[in-house]
Amino acid sequence: MRVSLFRIVLIAAGCMGFAGAAAAQQTTYLQLSPTVKAVLYSPAQTGGSRVAVLNMHEDGNRLDDIACTELVKRGIYVLCMNGRSDNNEALDFWNDLPLDIATGMKYLKDTVKATKILLYAGSGGGPLMTFYQNVAQNGPAVCQGKEKLIPCKSDLAGLPPADGIIMRDAHPGTAVNTLRSLNPSIERDDQPGRRNPALDPFNPKNGFNPSGESHYSKEFKQRYFKAQAARMNRLVEAALAKLRAMEAGKYPYGDDDAFVIYGSDGARLAEMDISVDGATQKPQKLIKNDGTIVTEIVKSVRVPAKNAAERGHSFQDSAKLLTVRSFLGTRAIRARDSYDGIDYCSNNNSTPCHLEKITVPVLIFGMGGHYFLRDNEMHYDVAASQDKEYVIIEGASHGIRPCRACEKTPGQYSNTVKNMFDYTQKWISARFQGAN
Numbered sequence: 262m263r264v265s266l267f268r269i270v271l272i273a274a275g276c277m278g279f280a281g282a283a284a285a286q287q288t289t290y291l292q293l294s295p296t297v298k299a300v301l302y303s304p305a306q307t308g309g310s311r312v313a314v315l316n317m318h319e320d321g322n323r324l325d326d327i328a329c330t331e332l333v334k335r336g337i338y339v340l341c342m343n344g345r346s347d348n349n350e351a352l353d354f355w356n357d358l359p360l361d362i363a364t365g366m367k368y369l370k371d372t373v374k375a376t377k378i379l380l381y382a383g384s385g386g387g388p389l390m391t392f393y394q395n396v397a398q399n400g401p402a403v404c405q406g407k408e409k410l411i412p413c414k415s416d417l418a419g420l421p422p423a424d425g426i427i428m429r430d431a432h433p434g435t436a437v438n439t440l441r442s443l444n445p446s447i448e449r450d451d452q453p454g455r456r457n458p459a460l461d462p463f464n465p466k467n468g469f470n471p472s473g474e475s476h477y478s479k480e481f482k483q484r485y486f487k488a489q490a491a492r493m494n495r496l497v498e499a500a501l502a503k504l505r506a507m508e509a510g511k512y513p514y515g516d517d518d519a520f521v522i523y524g525s526d527g528a529r530l531a532e533m534d535i536s537v538d539g540a541t542q543k544p545q546k547l548i549k550n551d552g553t554i555v556t557e558i559v560k561s562v563r564v565p566a567k568n569a570a571e572r573g574h575s576f577q578d579s580a581k582l583l584t585v586r587s588f589l590g591t592r593a594i595r596a597r598d599s600y601d602g603i604d605y606c607s608n609n610n611s612t613p614c615h616l617e618k619i620t621v622p623v624l625i626f627g628m629g630g631h632y633f634l635r636d637n638e639m640h641y642d643v644a645a646s647q648d649k650e651y652v653i654i655e656g657a658s659h660g661i662r663p664c665r666a667c668e669k670t671p672g673q674y675s676n677t678v679k680n681m682f683d684y685t686q687k688w689i690s691a692r693f694q695g696a697n
Contacts, residue, residue, distance in 0.1 A: 286333055293368055296345035297361045300324045301373070302333035312693045313338035313375035314427070315365050319385045319435065319591070319610075320346045320353045327661055328381050328429070331682040337689065338373055339381075340365050351583050353435075355590040355610050356404065356413040359393045359420055366421045377693040379425045384659065387431020387640075390423075391615035397422035399618055404609045410497065411590040413609060424693065425622040427685060430659050433636045434611040436594035437603060439581075441531070444524035444573060445488030450496065453523035453580075460488050462528050463570040474565045475533040482537070482600075485530060489599035496522060497593045503585050517584045522592075525581045527573035531632040532566035538635040545638060546652045547629070548680045550673065559653050562667040562674075563630050612636075613643050622648040624688050626681060628657040630664030630674070650688070654681050 289301040314332055316323050322343055323329070329341040344361035346353040362380075369375040382390035395403050396413070397420035404413035432438055446460040447453050462485065463469050468477035477485070500520060506512035531537040540560040547559050572578040583592065595607040606614040616623070623646045627637040634653065641651035656674025658664040661681055663674040 291368070293342075293364045294361070297342055297364045298324070299340055299342040299365060299368075300329065301368075302329050302339040302341065304333050304336045304338065310376045310694055311338060311374055312377045312379070312689060313340060313369045313373055314379045314381045315340045315342065315362065315369060315423070316381040316383070317342040317344055317362060317365065317386060317389065318347075318383065319344075319355070319358060319389045320348060320350045321385060322347055323383075323386075326383070327678065328383065328682075331678065332381075332685070335682060335686040337686075338369070338375060340369055340373075350581070350591075351587055353587050353591045355392075355587075355608075356411060356417070358389055359396055359417050362390070362393045363420050366423070370421065377424045379427055379689070379693070380423045381427050381429070382431050383429040384432060385435055387428055388434045388610045388612045388615070390426055390428075391431075391612050391619060392609055393420065394423055394426060394621065395615035395618050396420055398620065403615075403618060406606070408604070408607050410501070410593050410595075410608055411586070423621065426619070426624070427688075428623065428625045428637070428640065429661065429681075430626060430628040430631055430633050430657075431612055431637065431640065432633055433603075433605070433613055433639070434594070434608065436592050436608045436610050437605070439522075439525060439592040440489060440493045440594055440596055440599045440603065442526045442529045443489050443492050443522075443599075444528035444579070445485060445492045447492070447524045450492075450499070450523065460485060462530060462533065463573055469533065469570070470565075471570060474535055475530075476536070477530060477534050482530060482534075486598045486600040486602075490596035490602060493594065493596055493599070497589070497595065500585050500589050500593060504589060507585070517586050520583045520585045520588045522581045522583065522588070523576075524573065524579050527569060527575075527579045529632075533569050535561065535563065535565065538632055541627075541634055541638045541653075543638070545627075546650070547655055548652060548684060549655045550676050550680070552676065552680055552683075554652075559627075559629065559634060561629060561632060561634050562656055563632060563664065564666050612640055616640055616644040616646075618645055620646050622646060622692055623650075624685065625649070625651045627651065627653040628659055628661065628664075628677075629653050629655045630657055630667045631659040633659070648692070652684060657681065 287303040291299045323341045329339045380390040401417045446456040595604040605611045657677035
């Protein structure tokens with residue numbers, strides 16, 4: 262494998278746009294393969310071992326992610342990578358992405374000489390990293406079942422497994438997110454302007470409040486969640502029909518085609534009604550702003566989304582321009598109900614489906630200012646690992662930084678970043694530091 266290196270010793274924070282790296286630390290830009298670019302963050306001092314963290318998202322940019330700069334400060338090597346579909350969800354062919362992760366694993370093992378390698382799974386990195394680890398531990402058979410909308414191929418055999426996973430507000434899957442964000446009032450996908458007012462989440466008669474928190478009735482929520490599943494199932498069948506026609510040579514194109522979903526974002530009820538997944542079901546660990554840890558039923562401190570109706574009626578904000586294959590592989594899922602009737606294993610993009618078969622140590626973080634608290638509690642419950650933790654960071658936004666809109670007094674949640682990465686460092690040190 263040919264690797265291009267451009268080594269840069271940072272003299273001041275912010276050089277090259279990678280803010281927060283200390284002067285004595287190093288960043289190395291890497292073109293690991295034609296599909297993978299990365300930045301290696303090397304600590305000034307590493308002690309007696311080389312623990313490394315690999316950080317990648319399905320299609321987001323992770324080269325200067327906050328985890329890169331915070332973990333390297335704490336003596337950990339961090340390889341922050343962008344794969345083949347970075348910043349382009351239409352090119353997100355899910356089953357190919359583990360090959361990009363494997364490229365990073367090989368670099369950390371062979372070049373960095375890492376003694377232990379952990380996967381950092383933030384947001385959409387959750388389903389991706391758990392997919393990788395599940396296949397690495399158990400082989401491609403776990404992603405090839407008949408229930409899979411798009412089964413994986415045998416080229417995923419022999420992936421090197423990681424030694425542990427750190428999950429930061431990981432969502433249950435891009436397909437699940439798409440399902441829960443679909444606007445079910447669009448009952449004809451070729452006529453997005455025609456909407457059923459009885460299923461419109463932005464209709465005040467249904468409980469929508471344009472100036473504050475919405476309150477939907479139990480009856481509306483039940484109808485809404487079932488209608489979301491029904492719309493997703495229609496989209497799945499339409500895409501499968503096109504795929505079958507392609508494979509049979511009865512379609513204008515043999516490889517792929519555009520697949521547009523209108524009203525595919527902005528209609529998640531949890532963003533508008535805080536009671537939807539508003540708290541954990543059982544007492545969980547909560548790191549308070551002062552660093553103390555309590556165990557209690559944790560309620561999200563999030564606030565209702567602003568401009569929800571405006572986003573939901575915008576082509577730019579709510580339509581997805583995908584392809585038939587990228588939809589089926591990444592954003593399609595079968596369901597009877599979008600809340601608790603999801604067939605998680607019908608798509609390989611599924612955090613809970615993979616965690617059921619992963620046995621390495623898992624550290625799961627929930628962000629107290631977001632709406633994935635209950636999802637991450639489920640991740641903890643289903644994870645097969647005997648060494649697992651679920652910890653919530655009080656007042657943290659989805660991206661770890663303080664949720665300023667959630668604060669009742671300025672600075673109320675000022676220590677979210679410190680608290681999460683200090684805890685991460687202790688967790689890593691207790692299990693992997695000094696390991697050879």
